[in-house]
Amino acid sequence: MSEQPKVGIAECLLGKNVRFDGGHKLDRYLRDVLGRHVTYVPVCPEMECGMSIPREAVRLVGDPESPRLVTSRSGVDWTSQMQDWAKQRLDALAGEELCGYIFKYGSPSSGMSRVKVYPEKGGPPSMKGRGMFAGMFMDRFPLLPVEDDGRLNDPGLRENFIQRIFTTHRWQAVLKSGLTPGRLVDFHSRHKLLVMAHNVQAYRDLGKLVAQAGTMDLAVLSDRYFERLLHGMRRPATLKGHRNALDHCQGYFKKQLEPFEKQELREVIAQYAEGLIPRIVPITLLNHYVRKYGQEYLAAQVYLNPPPSELKLLNHV
Template sequence: MESRIRLGVSSCLLGAKVRFDGGHKRDRYLTDVLGGYVDYVPVCPEVEVGLPIPRPALRLVRDSHQDVRLRFSKGGEDITDKMQCWAHQRVQQLESEQLDGFIFKAKSPSSGMERVKIYPESGGMPDHHGIGMFARIFMEHFPLLPVEEEGRLHDPKLRENFITRIFTMKRLRETLAAGSGYGGMVDFHSRHKLLILAHSEKIYREMGRLVAHGKTLPFETFQDQYRTLLLKAMSLKTTEKKQVNVLQHILGYFKKQLSADEKSEVLEKVEDYRNGLVPLIVPITLLNHYVRKYKQDYLQEQVYLNPHPKELKLLNHV
């Protein structure tokens, strides 16, 4: 039985009443939709560091030395050192959770991954260039792990990219856990080739060279290098141009099988996608039809054509 995705998440997004005002910020997409495929590991920095519920609000403050501090908005008590000490310990603990990614609470002074308000110590208007204190330490400790904020997941392209990445992480974790050595990794790479190509042709070629010479390296070294390259590739966003390149690459496998009309139909749908007239699911569905019709065994194994459960409908909106 396949394992489930393991995601760290800000506790309030699951409905836990841990916010400064005693409330929560439950995100129904995370709990009711994505939750069907995910085991969540909830984290609330404020509660886990020992703060009460309710409590005064926290904020990031830039002091006179240009250092960013974490302080209560009322009274100004500084808990920077306490939060940083806890955060460094917490990310060490999270290593054992084998996380496939993390979803942070947007704009939080502890957990926002970008655009968090930083207030000047002397008063005045804040800038919006901050990173939550725990989020920063987490991302520094796990620099290539997929991370997102719940607000950004409402953008269809960002959502599809993030979910593709975490499903890929899960499959890699399962492959390594199976203990099938070089053979298992070669099989994993073979099934993910086109998906990697859709993210980065440069890294796709680099990974091909690594796999070709993998047995000349100790397996642990090969595994670490492969994982690093995979995560780097998947962190790069796909574009219409990259997707069209892969779709045309797939079409090349049918040179001797598609009739002139069938080929024309595929090219028409690819061009419609390029011009923004149809979502990616349209040419993908047509190609999947021909993969089954002409029994293209290699393409049947390509994760690119089925990167995540169709029930999530992610390719319908990109």
């Protein structure tokens, strides 16, 4: 098992000169910040399927549900070659234990969504397309977290994506060690507050699934659990969801905290819920009380111990 999550990525985002014009689309956050905490598996569909560098640009043409990939001026059709290559590349990626994928916004091969698809007979393009390789990837691996570089500029979407990457990596580690009912219960217990912040219904559904750990076939239960977990976390957590999780944490200290400590914690959580301070503030205070009073259940919660602090996921307001 890799010590770091493996993440597929459009190679041009790492500064490699693989684009049609011989250039790149370096994203310094992805390469220099997130890149220190994940292991990238770079892919350039156009170059790897046989296109040269530099090359004539390609675009999607025809039905947005099933477009062709053709060169923009000469109309050379690369559809079959791209699809044949992609099938083999996806087979190889299936063995990489990927935890997610970062696509290139707008790319006719690597765009996740809102890719231009031009009508056969001219006219304005539709924005309902998916890059040819990206679409095949998402169809092959529907549960894996995916995003494009453009959407990752949003702090909330970036946090959500990175949380899902690391959650997938932790799940893969459990499967690698050999899933047992006890390990499933332990995994679920450590992720309860994280799921609660994202989706209360998913939190309830997962609890019901785990309750069947001793009676349901473990392989079936495992698949259902992971599917519901990732589906529930696709929606970024809201201020209301985080407030709910933080209040839940506060409840564990009813008997330990002094009156002034309770008041301070209530005020800090309220300030966060009003958008006045970042979430790192109530999280830091809660972790102080976790250590001070030896609260073992909260100490194990992923919600209070998110991915590497260097990523500053909790620092945005």
